[in-house]
Amino acid sequence: MSNLSAIFKNHKAFIPFVVADDPDFDTTVANIVALAEGGADIVEVGIPFSDPIADGGVIQAADLRAFDAGVRTQTVFEIVAAARKQTDVPIVFLTYLNIVFKYGYDAFCQKCQALGVSGLVIPDMPYESRDDIVPTADKYGIDIIPLIAPTSGHRVEKIAKAASGFIYVVSSLGITGERNEFFNGLKDLVAEIKSYTDVPTAIGFGVHTPEQAKDMAEIADGVIIGSAIVDIVAQKKQAAPEAVEAFTKSIRSAVDEAQEARV
Amino acid sequence: MKNLTEAKTTKRLGIFANTYGGQYIPETLMTELEKVDHAFHTLKDDPDFQAELHDLLINYANRPSLLYYAKNMTEDLGGAKIYLKREDLNHTGAHKINNVIGQALLAKHLGKKRLIAKTGAGQHGVATATIAALFGMECEIFMGKEDTDRQKLNFYRMELLGAKVHPVTTGSMVLKDAINATLQEWASRSEGTFYVMGSAVGPYPFPEMVKYFQSVISKESKQQLKAKENTLPDMVVACVGGGSNAIGSFADYIDDQNVKLVGVEAAGKGVDSDQTAATIERGSVGIFHGMKSLFLQNEDGQINPVYSISAGLDYPGVGPEHATLAKEGRAQYVGITDDEAVQAFEYIAREEGIVAAIESCHAVAYVEKIAPTMSKDQIIVCTLSGRGDKDVASIAKYKGVDIDE
Numbered sequence: 001m002s003n004l005s006a007i008f009k010n011h012k013a014f015i016p017f018v019v020a021d022d023p024d025f026d027t028t029v030a031n032i033v034a035l036a037e038g039g040a041d042i043v044e045v046g047i048p049f050s051d052p053i054a055d056g057g058v059i060q061a062a063d064l065r066a067f068d069a070g071v072r073t074q075t076v077f078e079i080v081a082a083a084r085k086q087t088d089v090p091i092v093f094l095t096y097l098n099i100v101f102k103y104g105y106d107a108f109c110q111k112c113q114a115l116g117v118s119g120l121v122i123p124d125m126p127y128e129s130r131d132d133i134v135p136t137a138d139k140y141g142i143d144i145i146p147l148i149a150p151t152s153g154h155r156v157e158k159i160a161k162a163a164s165g166f167i168y169v170v171s172s173l174g175i176t177g178e179r180n181e182f183f184n185g186l187k188d189l190v191a192e193i194k195s196y197t198d199v200p201t202a203i204g205f206g207v208h209t210p211e212q213a214k215d216m217a218e219i220a221d222g223v224i225i226g227s228a229i230v231d232i233v234a235q236k237k238q239a240a241p242e243a244v245e246a247f248t249k250s251i252r253s254a255v256d257e258a259q260e261a262r263v
Numbered sequence: 264m265k266n267l268t269e270a271k272t273t274k275r276l277g278i279f280a281n282t283y284g285g286q287y288i289p290e291t292l293m294t295e296l297e298k299v300d301h302a303f304h305t306l307k308d309d310p311d312f313q314a315e316l317h318d319l320l321i322n323y324a325n326r327p328s329l330l331y332y333a334k335n336m337t338e339d340l341g342g343a344k345i346y347l348k349r350e351d352l353n354h355t356g357a358h359k360i361n362n363v364i365g366q367a368l369l370a371k372h373l374g375k376k377r378l379i380a381k382t383g384a385g386q387h388g389v390a391t392a393t394i395a396a397l398f399g400m401e402c403e404i405f406m407g408k409e410d411t412d413r414q415k416l417n418f419y420r421m422e423l424l425g426a427k428v429h430p431v432t433t434g435s436m437v438l439k440d441a442i443n444a445t446l447q448e449w450a451s452r453s454e455g456t457f458y459v460m461g462s463a464v465g466p467y468p469f470p471e472m473v474k475y476f477q478s479v480i481s482k483e484s485k486q487q488l489k490a491k492e493n494t495l496p497d498m499v500v501a502c503v504g505g506g507s508n509a510i511g512s513f514a515d516y517i518d519d520q521n522v523k524l525v526g527v528e529a530a531g532k533g534v535d536s537d538q539t540a541a542t543i544e545r546g547s548v549g550i551f552h553g554m555k556s557l558f559l560q561n562e563d564g565q566i567n568p569v570y571s572i573s574a575g576l577d578y579p580g581v582g583p584e585h586a587t588l589a590k591e592g593r594a595q596y597v598g599i600t601d602d603e604a605v606q607a608f609e610y611i612a613r614e615e616g617i618v619a620a621i622e623s624c625h626a627v628a629y630v631e632k633i634a635p636t637m638s639k640d641q642i643i644v645c646t647l648s649g650r651g652d653k654d655v656a657s658i659a660k661y662k663g664v665d666i667d668e
Contacts, residue, residue, distance in 0.1 A: 124289060151293075151294045159290075
């Protein structure tokens with residue numbers, strides 16, 4: 001088990017996301033540093049995949065830019081290693097399972113441990129398949145971050161009870177991407193999760209403004225923002241780090257304003 | 264009728280030979296998948312459901328399909344006796360309807376009002392649009408933009424049947440991209456929507472369910488051959504993309520160890536070329552589209568673009584049970600190139616007066632190779648999974664013939 005859970009102690013966490021090697025190696029390293037400087041508690045680094053079935057157009061396009069830059073799994077590790085020279089911000093990977101499977105679960109988790117990567121978010125690995133990797137991840141102190149969705153229903157209990165690190169609460173149905181409406185039962189969903197576990201929760205999928213970030217941080221222990229940051233990278237390209245840091249600061253202060261939700 | 268909406272707890276389901284299959288799909292879809300699983304396993308033993316299914320198969324889909332003795336081919340090739348299982352004579356012109364009727368009935372019992380599906384060559388899309396029309400359900404079909412261009416006739420047929428067809432412009436714009444788009448659509452709107460899986464792929468219970476509904480092919484052929492020849496076939500041949508017609512053609516023979524099972528993959532421009540869809544011969548183990556199976560992928564696990572002249576076979580993966588049958592050596596998988604399939608398209612048209620789907624012609628091409636090496640008292644059953652009207656324009660183009668569409 002990693003130190004991820006401790007980050008949320010008496011503190012609302014902000015977890016931004018960037019895609020590795022989008023648009024290139026150096027910009028990604030600078031973006032990770034900018035996110036840390038801007039006040040991110042955990043940086044989520046996406047490993048590009050040819051067929052990202054849980055992701056919307058913004059992240060799909062970022063994956064394609066990374067492939068244009070020639071990204072390999074090895075490149076992603078090198079990016080984190082380079083960022084590690086400038087920041088010790090906690091990092092988790094967002095990756096589809098096949099990338100990890102092909103690298104080898106043991107070799108991949110070992111590499112994560114060496115790079116100080118604390119956890120893996122694997123959107124295409126449900127509870128039923130977690131035993132494929134969890135024993136190996138445990139060996140290296142890597143948390144496998146589970147997702148809980150508005151549709152999880154009776155599954156919430158078993159997922160929550162088995163969780164470590166934090167729980168990624170999916171804000172709405174469908175795929176990643178900016179949106180203005182969320183599942184209206186999020187408060188109840190988070191409360192239900194809390195009734196089963198002390199593992200903290202973070203809400204993601206679609207959050208893109210400071211106001212939304214504040215709202216979500218009031219419901220859960222943290223908030224995850226992906227597509228909005230990836231969109232800045234798409235617009236600004238190599239000049240992204242400055243804009244990414246400014247955006248991160250605006251979200252940071254919004255999240256800090258969030259009050260403990262009364263649930 | 265039992266309560267179908269009560270999802271049961273599932274764990275490590277659908278694993279073949281301790282390796283392939285399983286469930287690898289976003290959490291958002293898992294509850295829905297549990298409901299489908301529960302409905303399927305409850306209904307398949309329900310006499311009312313079975314009666315409804317059989318009535319539609321017989322009176323709507325035109326089953327049983329013929330087991331036709333291909334006398335001209337047999338004499339020309341001079342070896343084994345060749346029987347063709349004529350799935351091309353089903354309503355809508357392919358085997359796809361068998362499975363779609365079954366799944367649409369499940370959808371109806373689950374109270375779903377909308378069917379979504381992906382399609383490659385368009386046959387599964389046409390079958391789904393057809394049943395949606397029959398059942399008065401909404402229907403949306405996702406089809407790669409490349410495939411809507413290659414299969415204009417089926418594109419129009421689906422619209423004619425009242426379906427909304429979405430050309431998918433992401434990735435290489437073929438079948439796998441259409442599957443991605445359909446999964447995303449399902450994740451966005453699973454309430455009220457049933458994902459009609461067309462091939463024996465995806466997370467459990469889809470491979471098992473598709474096999475169950477397609478196994479009517481081998482159940483019939485076994486009885487039909489027994490009536491005609493009073494024996495089992497020596498070999499069963501079927502083409503394999505994801506593998507639905509092949510698993511249906513094999514299903515009832517898997518325990519008959521003396522019946523050789525051969526799946527024919529699309530080798531495109533050659534099994535060893537980069538432009539191929541021969542997953543079992545060239546692929547490696549991976550996890551994609553909900554299942555652990557064999558995939559054409561690079562060493563990092565990125566899924567490769569695949570190629571075949573046939574829009575129905577150019578899929579980078581294969582159903583988990585086929586991967587298992589290959590691993591255990593129970594079935595053999597071979598590749599047939601574009602050129603060989605096109606030659607077979609012309610051959611079976613001239614010998615037997617049958618215009619068969621280019622997908623099915625991959626199986627026919629293998630029969631042309633293997634039959635002469637077998638003795639005259641041996642029997643091959645080859646599944647013609649679909650009819651070839653949809654392919655006439657593109658085969659003409661392939662041959663450099665200019666025809667007005």
